[in-house]
Amino acid sequence: MTTVSDQPTSASSTVGRRRSTTEIEQDTPQWRKVLTSDPAARVTSLLAFVLFWVVVSALFDRVPGPVAVWTSLVDEFSRGEVFGNFGSTLYRFGVGVALATVVGVAVGVLMGLSQLSRAFLESPVLVALSIPAIIWAFLTVMWFGFGDTGPIITTFLTSVPFVIVNVAQGVRGVSRDLRDMSATYDVPMGRRVRDLVLPAVTGYIAAGVRFAIIIGWNGVLLAEWFGGGGGVGYRARFWYDANRYAGFAAWVVLFVGFIVLLDRFVLDKAIQRSFRWRDAR
Amino acid sequence: MTDQLVMGPDTGPSTPAAPDREAAARRTARGRRWRRTAVLALGWVAIYAVWEATSWWFGSRLLPRPHEVLQSAIEIIETGNFVGDFSASVLKTFAGFGVAALVGAPIGYAMGRSRYWRAFFHDGVTIAGTIPAIVYAVMSLIVFGLSNLGPILAVALVSAPYVALNVAEGIRGVDNQLITMSEAFGRTPRQIRREVLVPTIVPFVFAAIRMCFAVAWKVEALTEVFGGRSGVGFQIRTEYQLYDISAVLAWMVLFIAFMLVIERLVLAKAESRLLAWRPEERGAAL
């Protein structure tokens, strides 16, 4: 925006003249337009990150640099450790989050619709929200030993409260006005659920599930870290205990890469779809 | 959450012409409030019952019963050395928070104000926000080894993306009309920042802080479990290695209670003071 010429700060001249957009456009050189474009910004940010990584790894000799991590990653692939461990983590995580979604949506809808059930469930949900994942990991390892059950239960228990809270909020957010409007126009119940409640809530379910997924990853990795039953967490711990941090970092890169792809290409799309009505305002 | 529910059965102003109806309405309101309190208590009873049942199922060695945990908690409090560990953990949490705010808020501000910086930071910040806390915890330990800096770094790494995203969201929600108004009256950029931008983002920053705080102290404890020399997480690891599960749970319960109190007292108070201008109550914030 051009500056307002009669600002008290620029009191030197009493005559103000403002430049038009055509003039400004003509005065900007081409190279500046290219360098300040969005794709250029993204590339610059990637380069800055790599540079940052290299600098940090040079400063702290315990931090592995990009090259060391890449070599360990290739090693791990050639040892054939990647797919088996990744597979079992995914399996545990998938079952845990699926359970959390089903239970969370059911309980959340209940809490959103009825005052009494909300009063009843409020404290348990609050308590569940505040128990750290590490405690669940400790307990389930003791309870269920080194199998799939411990990580699954940990994932479920850490993520289910977040789904509940989001869904309950969504159901309660179905606007009072719209409900009243439907009542005055005598909209039939089936259409009310389909056109009013469901579209309003799916966005919250999607957002809750996404949050549950972030929390759930933490749960499954922790349980595997302290359990002995294989998986990404187990393997990462193996390298950490061996003081081979490049191996640990390789797993982090692999895992974060996977999460990012999942988030970008599956969850984001789903959430955008279900919140479409809201962004169209 | 609680205050919202209490507001429900409030009876509005009534006419003096109908004292009976007014009294009746007040009676039903009181009845409803009573029932609510009873159900709320029932919720706590349910927690207790589930705990008892589970520890009966697994045996009290694998899940100590509530009164055993209570006993351990009393022991911890009686010996009095919990004060040092608690304050260590709380200080590290707030230090990490401070670092996150110092780094995250300017990044968020730049993202909200300029298209270039939005494109520059957006991907990195969202990715950083989806990385599980355990990764940050172990990474901080690798960088700093066994020291107090590890937990602080972990808290900062977990919180900074939230702060940045919320501040950016807040800045972008700034009413453009207020900015043009300020420009028309010749306000300086500094005045616009102080009077328009900052008040707009305060609610967003609070949302970020409250959301973060719940996550932050858990990450802080987690990092201490992995490699701390003091703090609640350190105690939890020590007791776990001694297989004293009831002490582990006692430390956890005490810490949760302590953090909830801090959240309610400090954060909620500050928030309601700063947001007094808002005409309507905020929705259930969790």
Next chain:
Amino acid sequence: MAVLTVTNLSKTFNLGTARESRILDDISFEVSGQTFVSIVGPSGCGKSTLLNIISGVEEHTSGDITLTSDAGGPARMGYVFQDPRLLPWRSVMKNMMYVQDDQSRDTVARAERYLDMVGLKKNADFYPGQLSGGMQQRVGIARAFAVEPDLLLMDEPFSHLDAITARGLREQLQDIWAQSKKTVVFVTHDVVEAVELSDRIIVLQPGGLIYEDITIDLPRPRRQSDKAVATLQADVLARLETLKAMAAAEPVAEPVA
């Protein structure tokens, strides 16, 4: 007092994919001295856009705008927007003081005086959210007066108010204007209002051309009930009738060549 010169001003909004719409098309006019100019024209013809460009909050596509204070020193500007535009987190009084350069006691007294003029002295400590829409609009009016500007821009300031309040404020506006020698650019829908207040009426037509530039030469103070105002208003309205037909026919958005 200020001299405002607008030369060959054009404004084009970019509507995204290869479409743009020209709102103002090569407009030139000059306002100087103690002049009260009204701008009228059908809804959507670009009156608010023109004021925004004059005030500097909107950029123009081409052409020239200069603003000169003829008293020496920078020209001060006041703007009553079409909507109130108050800071919701500041009280009414703080909103008044926000746009003031000095925060001295005199300035506070002046702000209070103008707040009293619009009948809101009691509400100085209220937050905007606690006022009605019309009350907020009146705060906006008081705020613009309180900076005692050389150039006062007003965008339909009275259209949200009830008839009695609006009439009172119109009379106040005439008094203030007569005393303080401001240059006023006033946008309105209401031809009676325009005739009552202005020395000059600029009529914009859809497509952003100046349709007519009418000089009103009636003795002041004027009231809407004056006979002369009524006759002149009928005359101006008759001239605007032809505009209506054009408003229906004019295409707004055109593809870029």
